[in-house]
Amino acid sequence: MDNIREIILSAGGVLKKRYFESFSCAEKEKYDLVSEVDLEIEQMLISDLKSISFYSEECGEIGNQQGTRWIIDPIDGTANFIFGVPYFNISVCLEKNDQIVEAYVYNPITDEMYYSTEEKKASFLNDKPIHVSETSEIRNSFIVFGFSANIRNINRYYQECPLLFTDCKKGMGLLSPALNICNVARGRIDCFIDFGSNMEGHAGAALILENAGGSICNYDFSEWSHKTKGCIAASKNFYHRARDCYF
Structure with a gap:
């Protein structure tokens, strides 16, 4: 574990440095951006982890080791990185036999490292244990939605x-699924809802949330699978309240 954290911290140092420099970016598809720094960090992680199999945000599946692979998002929150918003992270997790067993989410700007393992059944932020909030009422809740300035997505929520959307204490649109889920895990927010989050962004953070006492499911409230697009992540007390408010 310590070796993996050192690898991520090293990549985070490069990412932080590049945040303050100029770099190029391109459009993968409508509203979906990629920067040259995504590719730099991705290659750095793949090289340093020295594993046989990976799934990464930008290059997809690498290798063919059966049953074990690292899932990587070199910059979860690329739009924030490009726009100069210091809310993005490196997400790395280990999948064995279709289960996430080890997870790391690191924001290099705030120097916050979230991590958890299936073995320990606990989650940590910079080595201190974290737990979800006790909030249960909508009127007292802070909720994050996964959308940008896209009126169709906003209308869907x-x-x-x-x-x-209308009765919470405060709702915001924030583009970084891993950090949003980790902020539920630490009790800073009560619920995160995103119909578009991807495996590489939410897989590791989901383990961190569950081991901090939270709940997560697919966007349609089916049983959680990190391979499915979309998620609803909440504290245990708020989870069923959120479910009752849908449709």
Whole structure:
């Protein structure tokens, strides 16, 4: 574990340095951006982890070791990185036999490292244990939604979870699934909802949340699979309240 953390910290140092420099970016598809720094950090992690198999945000599947692979998002929150918003992270997790057993989420700007393992059944932020909030009422809740300035996506949330959107204490749109889920895990926010999050962004953070006492499911409230697009992540007390507010 310590070796993996050192690798991520080293990559995070490069990512932080590049944040303050100029770099190029491109559009992968409508509203989906990639920077040259994503590719730099991705190659750095793949090289340093020295594993046979990976799945990474930018290059997809690498290798063919059966049953074990590292899942990597070199910059989860690329839009924030490009726009100069210091809310992005490196996400790395280990998948064995379709289960996430080890997870790391690191924001190099704030120097915050979240991590957890299936073996320890606990989650940590910079070596201190973290736990979800005790909030249970919508009127007292802080909720994050996964959207940018896209009116179709915003309208979809309004249509599918109107009470959460209108009755919470404060709702925000933030583009970094791993950090959003980790902020639920540490008790800073009560719920994160995103119909578009991807495996490489939410897989590791989901383990961190669950081992901090939280709950996560697929966006349609089916049983959680980190390979499915979309998620609803919440504290244990708030999870069923959120479910009752849908549709």
